[in-house]
Amino acid sequence: MIMSELCGLRTRCFRFLLPSPPPLPRRRLFSSVTSSVSLGNKKEKVVVISGPTGSGKTRLALELAKRLNGEIISADSVQVYRGLDVGSAKPSLSERKEVPHHLVDILHPSEDYSVGQFFEDARQATRDILDNGRVPIVAGGTGLYLRWFIYGKPDVPKASPEIASEAYSELAELQKNENWDEAVQLVVKAGDPKAQFLAANDWYRLRRSLEIIKVTGSPPSAFQVPYDSFKEQLDTSLMENSETAHSSHDVSEEVKPKDLDYEFFCFFLSTPRLDLYRSIDYRCEDMLLGTDGILAEAKWLLDIGLLPNSNSPTRAIGYRQAMEYLLKCRQQGGRSSAGDFYAFLSEFQKASRNFAKRQMTWFRNEHIYHWLDASKPLENVLNFVYDAYNDETRNLVIPESLRMKKDISSRREIIQLKTYRSKNRHFVSRNDCADILDWIRNQEFIDQHSLCTLPDSSHVAVILRRAN
Numbered sequence: 181m182i183m184s185e186l187c188g189l190r191t192r193c194f195r196f197l198l199p200s201p202p203p204l205p206r207r208r209l210f211s212s213v214t215s216s217v218s219l220g221n222k223k224e225k226v227v228v229i230s231g232p233t234g235s236g237k238t239r240l241a242l243e244l245a246k247r248l249n250g251e252i253i254s255a256d257s258v259q260v261y262r263g264l265d266v267g268s269a270k271p272s273l274s275e276r277k278e279v280p281h282h283l284v285d286i287l288h289p290s291e292d293y294s295v296g297q298f299f300e301d302a303r304q305a306t307r308d309i310l311d312n313g314r315v316p317i318v319a320g321g322t323g324l325y326l327r328w329f330i331y332g333k334p335d336v337p338k339a340s341p342e343i344a345s346e347a348y349s350e351l352a353e354l355q356k357n358e359n360w361d362e363a364v365q366l367v368v369k370a371g372d373p374k375a376q377f378l379a380a381n382d383w384y385r386l387r388r389s390l391e392i393i394k395v396t397g398s399p400p401s402a403f404q405v406p407y408d409s410f411k412e413q414l415d416t417s418l419m420e421n422s423e424t425a426h427s428s429h430d431v432s433e434e435v436k437p438k439d440l441d442y443e444f445f446c447f448f449l450s451t452p453r454l455d456l457y458r459s460i461d462y463r464c465e466d467m468l469l470g471t472d473g474i475l476a477e478a479k480w481l482l483d484i485g486l487l488p489n490s491n492s493p494t495r496a497i498g499y500r501q502a503m504e505y506l507l508k509c510r511q512q513g514g515r516s517s518a519g520d521f522y523a524f525l526s527e528f529q530k531a532s533r534n535f536a537k538r539q540m541t542w543f544r545n546e547h548i549y550h551w552l553d554a555s556k557p558l559e560n561v562l563n564f565v566y567d568a569y570n571d572e573t574r575n576l577v578i579p580e581s582l583r584m585k586k587d588i589s590s591r592r593e594i595i596q597l598k599t600y601r602s603k604n605r606h607f608v609s610r611n612d613c614a615d616i617l618d619w620i621r622n623q624e625f626i627d628q629h630s631l632c633t634l635p636d637s638s639h640v641a642v643i644l645r646r647a648n
Contacts, residue, residue, distance in 0.1 A: 223443040224310050227569060229319045230255070230326055230543060231449035232536035233497075234460045236554045238271060240449065241319035242279055243562050248315040248569065251280040253305045255298070255320025255329065258496045261289045266467050267474040267498040282309075289481055289493045292384040298325045299333040306442070315569075323542040330444055330548065332406035339391035347390040355383050366390075372399035381489045410439075445569055448543050449554040449561070450584050454596055457533050458603070464529045465606045467498065471619060478502035479623065482510075497535045501528045509620050516620050518610040529602050544586045550576065551584040 227244065231237040241252050254260070258268035262285045271281055282305040287293055302318065302325075309316040318329060339347070354363040360381055367375040367386055371393045378385050392400050450456065467474040478499055486494050488503035505524035509516045543549055550568075552561055561582060568576050588594055607613055 223441075225315065225569060226306060226442040226444050227315065227317045227565070228255075228326060228330065228444055228446040228549075229317065229449065229565075230321055230323075230447070230549065231554065232456060232539040233269075233321060233532060234456065234463050234536065235321075235449040235451060236558070237319050237321065237449050238269065239558065240554075240561060240565070241317050242271065242275055243558065244565055245279040245315070245317050247562070247566050248317070249313075250315035250317045251282065251305075251309045253282045253302050253309075253316060253318045254284050255302065255318050255322050255325045257293065257298075257322045257325065258493060258499075259284050259320070260287050260293050261285070261493045262287065263289060263480060264477055264493055264496075264499065266472070266477055267496065267502075269463075289486060290484065290491070292492050294384065294388070295324050295328050296333055296336075298322075299328045302329050321539055323539065323546070327407050327546070330440065330446070331410050332441075334400075334403040334405050336392055336400065336403050337395050339395050343394050344387075344391055347387050347394060350390065351383065351387055367393075370394075371397070372401070374399065374401050379495070382495070384491065444548065445565075446546075446549040447565055448546075448549040448551045448584075450540060450551060451553065451555040453540075453588060453593065454600065455555060456536060457597075457600055460532045460536055461529045461602045462605055464498070464525065464532055465604055468525070468616065469606065474498050474502050475506065475616070475619070479506055482506060497531050498528060501531060506620075514621055514623060516617055518613055518617065521613045521616060522607070525604075525607060526602065540586075550578055551586055552578065552582050553584040556582055 227248075227250070229237045229241050229244070244250060245252055252271075256268060258264055259270050260283055261268070264270070270284060275281075276284065283298070283301055286301075306316045306318075318326065320326065350366065351363050354360075354366070358381075363383075363386060364375050364378070367390050370390055372389045375386060375389050378389075389400055392398070396402075451459070481494060481499065482503055486503075488494050488500045488507065494500060494503060501524060505516075505520070508520065552564070554561065564579070564582055588597070
């Protein structure tokens, strides 16, 4: 009953509840890899800092920006959304005042944001920062965002409003009824067999695939991705330098592509896996503390009519688990047991660790990145990155003290990872979650149907204030 009411909200009055976001700055469009920018034979420099969740990349980017007179471009697929601060570990307002940030708080959670849109927005921000005589520092852990940002985006035609509307209409009823499998088969029959491999309920990408088929007669996979051609160059270089590639020497410089738009200085921060997992577990606990943590943000998403796993922000690690937990509480009359809470916390931590593992796997194959040990003092890592940026010889050699191994080579570490168990520091006993259970009992879960029939509801004013 609750689920159907939520779905009904989206079709009856969703537009009323969601304030229109401010328009984005006017963009210049870039083709995939043809906007080469240089000063004579010297390319302009762009710093890229990535790493798994909880590795400290945000802090490093902030301190580096202070030293280099830089501005930060967020490459985080959740930080673009207003109101999702805790779960995305968004830089604080004071930090954003201290150093200008781009692509943070630019959308309402009801809106989808694509990797293609990120490419255009981030490249425009890069151009603006350079034109103002400052240094662009791109920081975030969304691998596909960074790959397209560095190498370029596929030249896929954009659908006209008519085609986009047609694709939306064909899938709207299926989405309303949460019939994902039938929707996938519709797109497969239309001409994209790879649609069946999309993440469940990724309606945006499913619609986009249908749009591309309608515009071009071909599926998205038919279009050349610039990264693929660069990867061929990289693989060739690695084969030619096979002895170096299999040693402990950093190979990023030897295989750096020569035809990129900018001179990219790419760094990947990480820590020993066990330390990273422990840090992630603690971080998940921290996000649940207080009355304005990730649970409050997840409740707001439910209150504006979104469902877990229904679009980009509600699929995000943390928000999806928190929304599912709160829906269960709602179905139980606004109550939760300690057991239910700890099951949710465990799932949240496990999903976060698995996400970090996927990030490390992704970037292990991105040879343009230099891997740095984030467990070392921040000042040491900061000095190295700063000096690397300013070294005109381009002879970047990572000192052994800062080098981070990409692979797990210790049998002992492998065994420890296999037997890893969370050890909480805040939520240990049943009584430790009493405040959260009280908070849940005291919440007024919004009646979605009454919101639709009472436009002047005070709840709407609360929602609109939060969104703005």
